[in-house]
Amino acid sequence: MYNKKIEIDETIMKITSDTNPDFLENYVSNERDLLKDYCRNNNEFLESHSPIKFEKGPKIAKIMDDASKIANIGPMGAVAGTFSEITLNQLIEKGSSYSIVNNGGDIAFINKDKDKSVICGIYAGNSNISGKIAFKFKSSKKSYGLCTSSGTVGYSFSYGRADAVSIIAERASIADTLATSIANAVKGPDDSNAVEKGLEKAENYKEHFIGGIIIVNDSIGTIGKPPEIIAIEKGDLDEYYQDTIS
Template identity: 45%
Template structure:
């Protein structure tokens, strides 16, 4: 049996920064992403609260709302946060869906650390957790039969996303990247307390409120870490991963 060569491509359109790995050589993903961004921008122009709200929003169904808007709003409601908390994961998920629809058998769409993937072979996803000693030293072995999957990370110490906690990383494994992204933000906001252990405990306690939407959660605060649910198998790695170059394939 022959295997298709996996290509690696960077797609950058304003704030969207996707590292794509796929077996589909000819695609029009940049055009698709641009269309999604234009639809979101047009909606925000008419509904500016969609951009600024830190609380869940309900969007109207008539006239038809763009899919990206509906997905972000749904994710925000499920995670009890504003819809923009799900923007990166939603674009990753839509990108994965577009590639699969066009014949891809292997897709990893990593939008700045928010990942949507559907693969036909196992992959390892590296954990980036800021200054924690765990950063770049452990990874998750993702079995291809468990995909499609969304893997999203929120941090209060790394990156530009709004977070009210001090977690180095809150990584969520879920069926959809859109929901995983919003949940990572929601749970990372609970990384507060007098010690790293307490901050981890508070995050996991918060995650328990959303367990019906989560496959697994891993929280890292300083040198403390904890998990909830079924996370993929942990493996050692010496990869020097950075946010946005989140994974390596073995």
């Protein structure tokens, strides 16, 4: 297995793969430049909190735009998950059957090894549940995205107050926008009511995701058909990822 960390301005990406990922630094840098150039000339793409009219742009911008329209949010809500997705796709094109791309907690992965599981811990701010549970993914021929949005943790904007909304989809770009959109609805007079509002919002998008979880303090709701949720301690996770729990 190869481990690689890519740090380019806001992008902090950790990669574990059975394929040498050294080529990805240039790839990620080039894609960042394409997106930055596009945003400089298309301010609405950069700043809008709702879908925009997209006419022409680089492939990465088109992926983000498509995901934003599914979740009814602005295209920049897909940026982290899209970078994870396209980076994973590069590894798959080179024949990888086991790769994890973690872009600041927004994850894309593939695991075709029947003897391995992928365990992704869930970080949920000040909730007592934070860092104590994880998704356990069995091997599959498909790749997946696992992305998290929060109204209490991190720098991303949210209209809601979820400690974590984690969504699993077949594409990380879509998981990213759906996590944001559902998290925006997590609000209410008490924690359980806020979780219920998120679950109601998730019903609108159930054809686009596999499963997920909503956490507000000690209140939890599950969405769709998530994988097995297990109890963990931080030491149970791959040492390389212990400081970037999703």
